[in-house]
Amino acid sequence: xIEIPAAFARAKSADEGDRGRQWxxxxxxxxxxxxGRWNCTPDGDVLHGQVGIVVPVKHxxxxxxxxxxSFPHPGNIYEPDAYAAWSGRGAVMLHERDDESFAMLxxxxxxxSLLGIADADEAVSVAGRLSRRLAIAAPAAMPxxxxxxxxxxxxxxxxxxxxxxxxxxxxxxKAAATVREIGRAQPGLMVHGDFHGANILRADREPWLAVxxxxxxxxxxxxxxxxxxxxxxxxxxxxDLPGALRRGLDVFADSAELDPVRVxxxxxxxxxxxxLWGRRHGFRTPGRKSRSDLITEFAERxxxxxxxxx
Numbered sequence: 001x002i003e004i005p006a007a008f009a010r011a012k013s014a015d016e017g018d019r020g021r022q023w024x025x026x027x028x029x030x031x032x033x034x035x036g037r038w039n040c041t042p043d044g045d046v047l048h049g050q051v052g053i054v055v056p057v058k059h060x061x062x063x064x065x066x067x068x069x070s071f072p073h074p075g076n077i078y079e080p081d082a083y084a085a086w087s088g089r090g091a092v093m094l095h096e097r098d099d100e101s102f103a104m105l106x107x108x109x110x111x112x113s114l115l116g117i118a119d120a121d122e123a124v125s126v127a128g129r130l131s132r133r134l135a136i137a138a139p140a141a142m143p144x145x146x147x148x149x150x151x152x153x154x155x156x157x158x159x160x161x162x163x164x165x166x167x168x169x170x171x172x173x174k175a176a177a178t179v180r181e182i183g184r185a186q187p188g189l190m191v192h193g194d195f196h197g198a199n200i201l202r203a204d205r206e207p208w209l210a211v212x213x214x215x216x217x218x219x220x221x222x223x224x225x226x227x228x229x230x231x232x233x234x235x236x237x238x239x240d241l242p243g244a245l246r247r248g249l250d251v252f253a254d255s256a257e258l259d260p261v262r263v264x265x266x267x268x269x270x271x272x273x274x275x276l277w278g279r280r281h282g283f284r285t286p287g288r289k290s291r292s293d294l295i296t297e298f299a300e301r302x303x304x305x306x307x308x309x310x
Contacts, residue, residue: 001028002055008048012071023071030101031055034067038096038105049212051076056108062095064108072102075214078143080104082215085142085190090133091210092203109201109209120233124248126208127200127226128255134210135189135256138217145191145218149183152273159276167275167300171307175272178265178310186219195223221262225270227252228302242305249309261310268306274299 004027012020035041035057043064044056052070059065070076083094083106096105117123153176160172192199193214203209216222227248233241249267253260278296 002031002042002046002053004028004053005046005048008053011050016071020071027053027069030103031067031069034069034098034101034103034105038067040065040067040105052102057105059095059105062093062105062107065095066106066108068104068106070102076102078215079213081139081142082190082192082213085136085139085215086134088205089136090130090206091213092201093205106211107203107205107209109203109211112202114197114200114208120244120248121251123197124227124251125255127195127197128252128258130200130208130210131192131195131220131223131226131252131256131258134192134223135220138188138190142190142215142217144186144188145193145216145222146184146186149179152183152269153179156272156276159279163276163279166279167272167303168307171268171272171303174265174307174310175269178269182219182262182265183269186217186222188217189220191216191218191220192223195226196229197226200226219262219266220256221253221258221266224249224252224263224267228267228270228274228299228306233298233302241301242308245302245305246309264306264309268303268310271299271303271306275303 004024009024012024016023039060040057042055043058047054047056051073052068055067057065057067070079080094080097080099083091083104087093088107092109093107094104095107097103114123114126117126156172156176156179160166160169166172192210193216194212195210199210199212200208201211228245233244233248245267249263250260252258253263275296278299
C-alpha cells in the first residue's frame, strides 16, 4: 500500500476533522483498488497538494500517468468534466475517472511549472496563449460563472462594511461595477477557474499543459488571475509595480486574444476580492501562515494601481 505524506495527513485532519481522518484511513485501500482496476503500477513518491494526493504511475497502454485522488469537496466536482471537454487541448489528458471516489487517471506532466520562468513577458505570454486554447465552448452541464455574480457583489459589500480597516470605497465600487456590468452576462466558454503559474506545467506532448481546473462556463478574461498572482511582481517597489502590472495585463490580453478592458476589470476584481477575503478568512496555506499574510498584503498593494487603470 502507498504511504500517505505526513504533512498532507496532518493538514487534512486539521482542516476536516473526523471526516478527514476517516477519508485518510480508507485512502491507501482506495488507491490500491484503483491501481488494480486501471492496470497501473506505482512509479515514484506520492505527491500532494492542499486537497488530494497524486501518485505517479505507469499504465499498460498510456505509459507515464498520475493517479489523482481528491478529498470529496464541491469545488472538485467539475474537474474531470473540464478535462473531458478539452480532450488534451491545452490540458493534460483524462484517461479514466471515478467520480464517486473523486479519482482520475491523468496524463503525466513534469514537475517544472511556469513559476520557473524568470522572464515575466515570456511566462505571461505562455499563459495567455494557453488560455486562448482552453477557451472552447463549454458543455451545457458546466456551472456558469455568471450565476456567482450576485454572491460576489454581496460578498464585496459585506466585507467592506464589516472590516474595521478596508479598501478605498472607489476600489470596491469599481469591483462591484465589474460584477454588475460584465459578471452577470458572460460568454459560455470554458474557464479554468484556478489559472496561475503553479497550475501550468511543462509536458512532452505539448510544451505546457494546464492542470487542476475548477471548470466553469464564462468569460476567459476571468483567468487573468495568473497575472495578478505572479510572484516576481511582489519584489517590485511602488514606482515599478504599476508599469509592470499594465504590461503584464497587456501581454496576457494580446496573447489570449482578449479585450484588454475586460482583462483589466477582472484583474482589479480579483485583487479587491483577494484582499477582502484574506482580511476576513485568510488563505489556506497549511503550516505557512506567513505566506497567507503575504498574499493578502500583495493583493492590497496592487488594488490601487489596478483601480487607476479602469
